[in-house]
Amino acid sequence: MINTYEPQLIYDVFDHYGFKVLRIDQFDSGNFAKIRAELDYEQLSSGQLLEIATRLISLEKNENVEIQVTYVDMRHRTMTLNLLIREQEATIIG
Numbered sequence: 001m002i003n004t005y006e007p008q009l010i011y012d013v014f015d016h017y018g019f020k021v022l023r024i025d026q027f028d029s030g031n032f033a034k035i036r037a038e039l040d041y042e043q044l045s046s047g048q049l050l051e052i053a054t055r056l057i058s059l060e061k062n063e064n065v066e067i068q069v070t071y072v073d074m075r076h077r078t079m080t081l082n083l084l085i086r087e088q089e090a091t092i093i094g
Contacts, residue, residue, distance in 0.1 A: 001063045003085055004033040010083070017059045022078065031085040039077045052079075 001013060004027040014021045020038040027033040041048055056067050064086045071080040 001065050001085060003030045004028075004083065005030055007033075010035065013059065013063055017055045019055070033083045035081045035083055036078050037081065039072070039074070039079055041074075041077065044072070044074060056081075 001009065004010060007024045007027055010024055010027065010033060011021050014035070014037060020040075021035055022038055023036040025034040039052075056069070059065070060067055066084040066086060068082040068084070069079060070082055073079065
């Protein structure tokens with residue numbers, strides 16, 4: 001992921017990793033977005049938490065982003081994440 005200017009791209013990327021995005025805020029800065037995603041669990045076991053973490057780690061690696069989990073709301077079955085775009089290393093051709 002290069003930037004956060006296209007919310008549909010964020011929806012598509014998270015959907016690819018099994019997360020339904022309900023809301024995206026602050027995406028217009030280009031390198032940051034606040035995301036609220038649905039959790040498909042009534043209760044969250046340690047195994048399910050590990051599975052969520054594994055999918056988030058895979059998303060981070062493959063999309064060159066950093067994800068910070070800021071809030072898990074089991075009453076509403078959502079989690080809030082900060083998405084940060086990692087700086088692209090400049091390639092010098094010479």
